[in-house]
Amino acid sequence: MTIPLYFPSTPLSTTGPSHLLLELPTEILKLIDQASDENPLSLTIKGSPSDEAVLCTCSKTYAIRSVQISNELVLFAPTSSSSSSTEKEGGLEVKDTLHELLELSECVPRTGRIERVLKGQEWEGLEGEREEEEEEEERPRKRTKYTLAHLKSLIQSSDSELVEALHEQNVLTLNGLLLPLSPRQLYPLLSLLLAQLVLHSEDNPPLSVPTSRLLPALKENGVVGEFAEAVLERFGAFDRERGKAGRSWTMNKKGEEVVKEIGHGVLIGKLDPHDPIPLSTFLSTWSNLIPDVFQPLISLSSLSGSYLLSPSNQPTPQQITPFPLSHLPLDAPSRFADLFLTRSRWLLKDMKPFLRDLAGDEKGRERLVARFGRVVKERVSVVGGKKEKGGAGGGVGGEMVEVVYARNK
Incomplete structure (x- = not known):
């Protein structure tokens, strides 16, 4: 069977393609196949003009990214039956040429806003x-x-x-x-x-x-x-x-959840973010709000991503400072800039809780760190029962830890 191909009588646009092709992952194709009147399909592209657009199903969010392709794609359409020329009937006409595709990849929902x-x-x-x-009646709220x-x-x-x-x-x-x-x-x-x-x-x-x-x-x-x-x-x-x-x-x-939220409230709502206090004072304040029977549920690790701790190898008591994840920039470049302004040197394990809304899994967070930071291994030795960086004289034992520096450092 021979299908004639026709080129448009006027040149294709030189300002860019007028069409975009979106490649759908297998899970979305399954949703399309399963769609019915009782189970309608919802695919929505969301984002303001300043956002990177995402595509949402009813339960998942997908990042949309443009991928350049080496081979040119030619987009055809059946010739119009209303064409004044009957010679083109039954053929295909070139509508556009493409050098990129849009791909979808599942991502963390952008709920920080x-x-x-x-x-x-x-x-x-x-x-x-x-x-x-x-x-x-006296003080209406507007x-x-x-x-x-x-x-x-x-x-x-x-x-x-x-x-x-x-x-x-x-x-x-x-x-x-x-x-x-x-x-x-x-x-x-x-x-x-x-x-x-x-x-x-x-x-x-x-x-x-x-x-x-x-x-x-x-x-x-x-x-x-x-x-x-x-x-x-x-x-x-x-x-x-x-x-x-x-x-x-x-x-x-x-x-557990109630005890955690009480600790979070004391940390974020009561403490001054510019005035760190001894960790023991914070834990005591939290503990005083919790009945004895629920005291075992108090856990500082449950508040990860909400605070910073001073190094534990200082002669003064360890300090805690409110540092809520929700107050950090929503985009990755600005997020890392803020993190490195706060600290020039991060332990990798301490940085990861502040990235959990940017990447949904451990590997994704590590890729972000590799992109915006520089990870090195340093030895932490114990001096007088306390940990120090670098294995100074008199150090006993020691462990290797992963440390993150800004890429320009």
Whole structure:
């Protein structure tokens, strides 16, 4: 069978291709094959003009990158049946020539913008709740409110990844509007919640409590109605629907998440980021907010990506400084620039927690470090029971550690 090929009567565009080809990975092709009226397919390209665009399915996010190809691709289309010339009927006409393809690669959802978009809309805390009840008519609150639908159009992530990120960042939905719980305001509420569990629960450890006891206790502190229900759903689960007799609430993850959020609130909400304090003081403050039965759940490692520690080989007590991941730039070049401005020398294990939103796995983070930093191995020796860099005279033993420097150093 012979198919005639025709070239356009006017030259193809010299300013660049008018078409782009997107190569789809196997998992998206499967979604296309499985799509139906009952299971519709959703593919959305997201990003503002200043963003690198991503493609989102209902559950995954894909980075889009342009790949140059050595062989020229020629794009054909059937000749138009409305063409004035019948000679071209049944043939193919050249529409474009391409020297690049767009490829998709699964990436970490870009949800770091959530906190910045919702800034200024946070719950005002226990004191704020009481003041609002007393002065609502005198002090109307005027601020932009966002719904989940609004956020879907602004955040570069799939719908399911966005919902998960809102959960992790303690953003509630009340009457269809999003309400962030800031660390500063959240930790007193969670400390109160633990205290009420210990007081009213008959279990050991006290993880469950009848709502007939818990809700009135929370109400006495200004935590009422839909807000109280939403907070409890965020950090636990009810065993039956609202309004049914004998209803009880059970805390998630045996209290680990609540204890962590209290520590995070003390670290981010209470400490001055420019004024480090002794690590022992921070741990003591955190511990004082946790009932004895939950004390074993206190773990500094649970807060990784939120703080910096001073070297442990100094004669003064080790210091801790708030350094939240959410306050760092969202793009990789600016992120590394900020990290190296903060410290000229990083232990690789200390840097990785501040990259977890840029790469989803260990290998991806290591590739980023290799791209923007220079990794060297250095020996750390122990002097007088403390670790020092470089194996100075008098050192005992020693271990090799991976250290990251800026590439221009």
